[in-house]
Amino acid sequence: MTMRVLTLVNAMHITASVYINDDEPGILADYEEWLEGLAPHAPVSQYLHNRTGEDNADAHLKRQVMGREVVIAATNSRLDFGTWEQIFHGEFDGRRRKRVLVEIVGSNGDQSYPGRHGLWHTKATVTEPPQGP
Amino acid sequence: MTMRVLTLVNAMHITASVYINDDEPGILADYEEWLEGLAPHAPVSQYLHNRTGEDNADAHLKRQVMGREVVIAATNSRLDFGTWEQIFHGEFDGRRRKRVLVEIVGSNGDQSYPGRHGLWHTKATVTEPPQGP
Amino acid sequence: MTMRVLTLVNAMHITASVYINDDEPGILADYEEWLEGLAPHAPVSQYLHNRTGEDNADAHLKRQVMGREVVIAATNSRLDFGTWEQIFHGEFDGRRRKRVLVEIVGSNGDQSYPGRHGLWHTKATVTEPPQGP
Numbered sequence: 001m002t003m004r005v006l007t008l009v010n011a012m013h014i015t016a017s018v019y020i021n022d023d024e025p026g027i028l029a030d031y032e033e034w035l036e037g038l039a040p041h042a043p044v045s046q047y048l049h050n051r052t053g054e055d056n057a058d059a060h061l062k063r064q065v066m067g068r069e070v071v072i073a074a075t076n077s078r079l080d081f082g083t084w085e086q087i088f089h090g091e092f093d094g095r096r097r098k099r100v101l102v103e104i105v106g107s108n109g110d111q112s113y114p115g116r117h118g119l120w121h122t123k124a125t126v127t128e129p130p131q132g133p
Numbered sequence: 134m135t136m137r138v139l140t141l142v143n144a145m146h147i148t149a150s151v152y153i154n155d156d157e158p159g160i161l162a163d164y165e166e167w168l169e170g171l172a173p174h175a176p177v178s179q180y181l182h183n184r185t186g187e188d189n190a191d192a193h194l195k196r197q198v199m200g201r202e203v204v205i206a207a208t209n210s211r212l213d214f215g216t217w218e219q220i221f222h223g224e225f226d227g228r229r230r231k232r233v234l235v236e237i238v239g240s241n242g243d244q245s246y247p248g249r250h251g252l253w254h255t256k257a258t259v260t261e262p263p264q265g266p
Numbered sequence: 267m268t269m270r271v272l273t274l275v276n277a278m279h280i281t282a283s284v285y286i287n288d289d290e291p292g293i294l295a296d297y298e299e300w301l302e303g304l305a306p307h308a309p310v311s312q313y314l315h316n317r318t319g320e321d322n323a324d325a326h327l328k329r330q331v332m333g334r335e336v337v338i339a340a341t342n343s344r345l346d347f348g349t350w351e352q353i354f355h356g357e358f359d360g361r362r363r364k365r366v367l368v369e370i371v372g373s374n375g376d377q378s379y380p381g382r383h384g385l386w387h388t389k390a391t392v393t394e395p396p397q398g399p
Contacts, residue, residue, distance in 0.1 A: 006274060006371050008139060008204050012215030014154045020334055021280045026314035027326050034305065034327050039167065048159035060160050061167050064199055066330055068153055071204055071274050071337055073369035080367055082278030101213055103206035105139050105238065105371065141272060141337050145348030147287045172300065181292035193293050194300050197332055201286055204337055234346055236339035238272050238371065 003076050008103040010069035015059035015093035017066035018100060023086040035062045035092070059092035066090050074104075136209050141236040143202035148192035148226035150199035151233060156219040168195045168225070192225035199223050207237075269342050274369040276335035281325035281359035283332035284366060289352040301328045301358070325358035332356050340370075 011018050021027065039061035044050045047057030070087065073080040091098055144151050154160065172194035177183045180190030203220065206213040222233055277284050287293065305327035310316045313323030336353065339346040357364055 004369075004371075006139070006272070006369065008206055010204070010206075012218065014215070014217050019330065021326055021330070022315075024315060024318060026317055027323060030313045030315050030323050030327070031330075038171070038304070047163045049155075049157060049163050051159055052157065057160060057163050060154055061163070064152065064154070064164075067200065067333065069204055071276070071335055073274055073276075073367060080369070082280070082365065082367075084280050085278065099215065101206060101215075103137075103139065103213070105137075139272070141339055143337070143339075145351065147348070147350050171304070180296045182288075182290060182296050184292055185290065190293060190296050193287055194296070197285065197287070197297075200333065202337055232348065234339060234348075236270075236272065236346070238270075 005074045005104050007072045007074055007079065008069060008101070008105075009072065009087060010101050011063070011089065012099045012101055013091075013093075013096070015056055015063055015091070016098055017063045017068060017088075017090040017092070018070055019066045019088055019090060020070050020072075020081075020085050021088060022084050023088075028088075031066070031090075035065060038062070038065060056093040056095070062092040063090075138207045138237050140205045140207055140212065141202060141234070141238075142205065142220060143234050144196070144222065145232045145234055146224075146226075146229070148189055148196055148224070149231055150196045150201060150221075150223040150225070151203055152199045152221055152223060153203050153205075153214075153218050154221060155217050156221075161221075164199075164223075168198060171195070171198060189226040189228070195225040196223075271340045271370050273338045273340055273345065274335060274367070274371075275338065275353060276367050277329070277355065278365045278367055279357075279359075279362070281322055281329055281357070282364055283329045283334060283354075283356040283358070284336055285332045285354055285356060286336050286338075286347075286351050287354060288350050289354075294354075297332075297356075301331060304328070304331060322359040322361070328358040329356075 009018050021031075036058075039058045040046075041055075041058045044055040044057070049057035049060065072087075079085075089098070089100055142151050154164075169191075172191045173179075174188075174191045177188040177190070182190035182193065205220075212218075222231070224231055275284050287297075302324075305324045306312075307321075307324045310321040310323070315323035315326065338353075345351075355364070355366055
């Protein structure tokens with residue numbers, strides 16, 4: 001029996017991203033520099049959001065470029081990834097401990113016996129140590 | 134019994150976005166200014182798309198930065214959001230009345246009795262008043 | 267009986283995107299020029315990733331702006347699209363043959379007879395000819 005699912009993985013913080021790309025140190029450093037060019041942290045006074053007393057407006061912008069979530073198909077507990085696809089959690093603020101939500105919806109895929117279908121749903125939250133600045 | 138779902142919320146227009154971020158007026162104004170820097174509206178002649186007679190090429194670009202859709206887990210009719218997560222509809226053109234599609238797929242999560250699983254699907258479209266200049 | 271599904275369409279390569287926008291040649295050319303401005307290909311030495319011997323760091327960045335995947339609701343085998351929504355596969359590197367994953371999860375939506383629900387899942391991978399420079 002083949003188990004087929006969709007997996008949602010999302011950041012639970014609005015200055016963080018979950019994204020899929022290459023697990024290669026150079027490109028990860030390139031992302032940091034590129035994002036800093038698109039949405040510079042300093043001067044912090046350039047952003048209205050920072051009048052609230054925070055200094056992380058740039059992190060809100062960077063997160064939009066990199067995205068909040070990914071949805072991934074999986075077959076028999078194996079993510080249906082291309083050769084180089086890897087999931088990352090990007091944290092652009094670095095203040096608090098961060099959580100990631102993982103939600104799975106799927107079936108046993110036994111299409112001949114609908115009455116025996118086991119639709120299931122699993123949710124997990126993953127807490128990460130803070131990263132950054 | 135726990136009801137678990139995935140919720141898709143997407144813009145139905147290609148110059149609009151559905152995204153999740155902070156409901157703070159400063160950051161919303163920061164997004165506008167930042168996007169205008171990344172994809173300026175004027176001069177409208179800088180975009181080939183505007184040769185069609187439209188002047189909204191920049192809105193197509195801005196929408197890609199902010200995204201088309203979000204997928205959100207929910208438990209017992211409550212969105213599984215982090216503390217500050219809020220859904221927004223961003224409209225970068227402002228011409229027509231806009232619609233948003235909301236689709237829900239889920240189960241009652243009673244994993245012990247697969248035969249009694251109630252898979253359900255709900256769709257709604259939400260029409261908003263036009264926003265913008 | 268109404269068949270309702272969610273459809274996941276994702277790039278399987280980390281220098282490619284699946285996105286939804288307008289099937290208008292001008293805007294497609296505008297995307298290319300705009301992305302080249304946000305993440306220039308040359309000089310290739312500006313990116314650490316290219317020290318690996320590749321020269322496609324810019325393609326990794328462009329793909330993040332345009333996104334990896336889309337999730338689309340569908341009713342009775344028809345995508346629930348707004349008037350101008352069209353799916354695109356964007357390829358920013360152009361080297362290899364590329365694949366796209368299509369995964370569908372849905373039900374027959376007959377909510378009165380949960381035991382007869384036909385949850386189904388379909389996956390397809392689509393191989394495209396290489397595109398690019």
